[in-house]
Amino acid sequence: MKTLWNILVVDDEEAMCESMAAWLREDGYKVDTAFSGRQAVELAREKSYAICFMDLKMPGGMDGIETMMELRRLNPDTAVIIITAYATVDTAIAAMKEGAQEYMVKPCNPEEISLLVERIIKVKRLQRENELLRKRLLRQYEFRDIITKNARMQDILALTKEIASLRSTVLIRGESGTGKELIARAIHFSGDRASRPFVSVSCAALAETLLESELFGYEKGAFTGAAAQTKGKFELANGGTLFLDEIGDISPKLQGDLLRVLQERRFYRVGGSEEVPVDVRVVAATHRDLREAVRQGHFREDLYYRLNVIEIFLPPLRERREDIPLLTEHLIERIGNEVGKDITGVTDGAMRILMDHHWPGNVRELENAIERAIVTCRGSILTEDDFAFLAESVRARSQWVLPPNMTLQELEKQAIVATLDRTQGNIKEAAAVLGIDRSTLYEKIKKYEIPR
């Protein structure tokens, strides 16, 4: 694999250049030679070099340090090793200051050079590997993974790209399971902050005091059990993006605290007296109509306007049915790989069921349905039988008789209690069965005061 790496040897003495190049070629590297700084720069414009051996003193206008600066401007990743016959502390310092990786006095011990080249290549290989893994990770959140041909969704994706590198707060609205967090991640990972952290907090999952310390961190001794100073999500997300899911559920006090951070970009840790500055882009999400919550006095108007600088409304799946075949294909491929089953597609009958279903839990419900069908199916194509549970649930719904004098809220509470009972309190499972996400379930448990 050594041939992947290009090395450049720059020296005005041809014998020095060529003999060094020949020695390195025996090690399997691709080596070019240049007899002047200018020639080196020309070569570096065409090709990127992993390592450059550069003579310090060269006639003809450009010396080693000048050439190195130009090479590093063309390709900052090139490791430059400055070689000189006459070492002085001043030139060594100057070379290192301008970014030389090493400074060597010729003639060099072959062992020393061999180890140095090996060490640099090893680091470069790790960097390349890291970059590849990072790209693979980023790809999970790239736009191409948001599968859609729906015009409204396409507009949303275009907007998402445009605003990715801004600092403005974004408010994402949409029903549970429409992919609010996916959009938030897409904004983060396609903008300037992609290399910085993306931190996600579900505001519905935690009680007010817990959420406060979760967001802002706490000082040692701030409360019982606060054994050491702890960073909150705002600090952890510094330089990056903080995703606040179910923002509509936070208490009036936290609304005030949040407004202060958004306005002043600084906050106090719980129990702290020192202000902590922070550079965080906030992306908030809610399934609630916040404008209505403001009108009813449940949500601060100033915070609403602060959050709602850019608003994205994600349509429910039933309003973008044309995406169902595409999503199905994508999910089958992904989940099939995950569970190790080679599923090639769905029958026409099964697709009809999927197209006709109401999908109250949106894409997440579709994902769960496909996962369930893949796990239980026997063949390599998902059939109507594999999705029979969807039809049954529809039938069960239509045959079910509503008890008299029951409010919608009581009905919802009963459904949650029954499901939690069936899943023996397993939130993840219950949320999947109910077709809502975990944070929504937590929020409803809190709202209906369901004992757990």
Next chain:
Amino acid sequence: MSRLYVAAVGDVSQANLALALECVEQEFQLPVVGLPAIAEPPGAFDERRAQYRAVDFLLAVVRSSPGDGKVVALTERDIFIPMLTFLFGQAQLGGVAALVSAARLRQEFYGLPADAAVFRRRLRTEVLHEGGHAFGLIHCPDRSCAMSLATSIQQLDLKQDAFCAGCRRALAERIREFRGNEI
């Protein structure tokens, strides 16, 4: 006919030349012919370093090549390239000439008592190494293979005077090509 030649640059003992010739014949499986000694190129000696320029020596070998094969040459001189303090040998990668210096292969160079067996083993290893380069082989990661890089006598002594299975296969392929080219 594709041949391998063995030659001395300057004074080299008959015994060492015979050793190199035997080793080349055995490992490269080609007809080997001894060439008359090649004169040391004038001006190759660097007074400041008290060493000889490897490139000048290698060019002298190229100039003396009969043109129908590759030449593995031996010298007793301590050789160098400007960038490095010393070399055990140098070759044109996939080219005509390979050069091995015996100067640093002797125990005496390191202040130790002479050991003919150790010297012979080292010489064989380096002849194979530089000869392998002349056939286009690059350094092998297997530390015990003759084609691995040795930048010190300790590393050289870790090597065997034989190619590893992978290098042997690659060499056989190159030798086939070499024979094909010459027909």
